[in-house]
Amino acid sequence: MKVLSARQPRWNDVEHTSLNLLVTFEESKDTLGEMPFTASPKDPESHGRELFERATALEYGDIAEPSDETLKNTQRMKCSGLSALASSTITKLQGDLSTLQDSIALEMATEEELAQVPVVQAQLDLWRKYRVLLSRVETQAAFPRTIDWPQQPD
Numbered sequence: 001m002k003v004l005s006a007r008q009p010r011w012n013d014v015e016h017t018s019l020n021l022l023v024t025f026e027e028s029k030d031t032l033g034e035m036p037f038t039a040s041p042k043d044p045e046s047h048g049r050e051l052f053e054r055a056t057a058l059e060y061g062d063i064a065e066p067s068d069e070t071l072k073n074t075q076r077m078k079c080s081g082l083s084a085l086a087s088s089t090i091t092k093l094q095g096d097l098s099t100l101q102d103s104i105a106l107e108m109a110t111e112e113e114l115a116q117v118p119v120v121q122a123q124l125d126l127w128r129k130y131r132v133l134l135s136r137v138e139t140q141a142a143f144p145r146t147i148d149w150p151q152q153p154d
Contacts, residue, residue, distance in 0.1 A: 001047045002026035005034070009055040010064040012038065013074055014145060019055055019063060071144035079137050082152070086131040093124040126153040 004024040012018045018040035024033065025047075039051035055063060066074075097120045103109040104117070133150035140147060 001028075001045075003047065003051060003054075004029060006037075006051060006055065006060045008064075009060050009062075010070075011066045012070060013066060014071065016063075017041075019052065021051060021055060021060060023051065068144060075137070075144045075147060079134055083131060083134050086127055086134060090124065090127050090131065093120055093127060096120050097124060123153065 002025065004026050006021045006023045009019050009021045012020060018038055020036055020038050022034050023037040024035075028035070037048075037051065039048045039055060041049055041052050043049045043052065054060065097117070100109070100113050100117050100120060103113050130150055130153055137143065137147055137149070
């Protein structure tokens with residue numbers, strides 16, 4: 001796609017991995033006119049990568065830092081994804097632990113199963129703690145510009 005104009009570049013994140021611009025493309029100037037466009041160096045389309053390169057060369061003016069609202073939304077989406085992973089892992093570990101406890105209660109546990117109980121319980125506790133710490137991300141003093149992300153358990 002041929003770029004006719006681009007303006008108002010603004011970073012999407014503090015890491016400066018992508019940016020938004022208002023762009024007019026030759027192919028859609030009459031139907032869509034100027035429209036918001038997100039560009040990144042990893043864009044699957046060549047025009048997205050080109051826009052990112054030209055914007056970072058300051059061809060469209062200085063690049064503004066991301067707004068607090070943009071950062072909040074980005075950080076909340078990241079936190080939501082990490083929380084979903086934690087919840088999924090916790091559910092699996094709870095199921096594993098429940099099965100192990102059943103084998104013990106029914107006096108069917110093998111030595112290997114008995115040895116797994118404290119290991120699975122420790123993993124479960126780590127993932128629960130991680131999920132709680134994720135729930136507190138927004139209460140950090142520098143949120144959303146700086147976040148001390150909790151370490152994900154192995």
